[in-house]
Amino acid sequence: SAVISQKPSRDICQRGTSLTIQCQVDSQVTMMFWYRQQPGQSLTLIATANQGSEATYESGFVIDKFPISRPNLTFSTLTVSNMSPEDSSIYLCSALGPGEDQPQHFGDGTRLSIL
């Protein structure tokens, strides 16, 4: 299975600032996803990162707040913009493939706290 590296692993940020999270996969993958997981909750999909085109966002998430890039088949970034305390969460990158019937695997996550 693919090895997924995510950084930073954690950060503490000031209100109103932005943070970019990077996700690197050690092999080419079909799909990459960004999730948010708040304490004691299950996973919430933010968006699907599409290679070479705009990300596909889930209901309740918008590009202005969570811009995503995926310049190639092994790398993606998620930016959390204009952060507020409500954005404090764990952000997870996952990858699927090659082949769409393969399981998703996850990076170690980014634990984000907003002061």
Add this chain to the structure above:
Amino acid sequence: QKEVEQNSGPLSVPEGAIASLNCTYSDRGSQSFFWYRQYSGKSPELIMFIYSNGDKEDGRFTAQLNKASQYVSLLIRDSQPSDSATYLCAVKPGPNAGNNRKLIWGLGTSLAVNP
């Protein structure tokens, strides 16, 4: 609205017993089914996946799928304290779903194995 339901628990079993975790899903056309384990403060880790009706065994873990009844279960034999975690069920919707590339996640079942 495609749904995946799990009993939140906590499910408590003694060491050495069989832990049985259940998951039901609403989309009858669902094709692939995944079990993830998540330790507190860690990212989800794939345990098992199953595509066909019946049982699939891997070491102490057995996944059971019954598409007619729309449920999938995970059995953990000879449970160990190290199995204590939250177990997430995820389902890939069928081809008629709006976006069947993303997984539909349950809220997870907390398992505690007592020494």
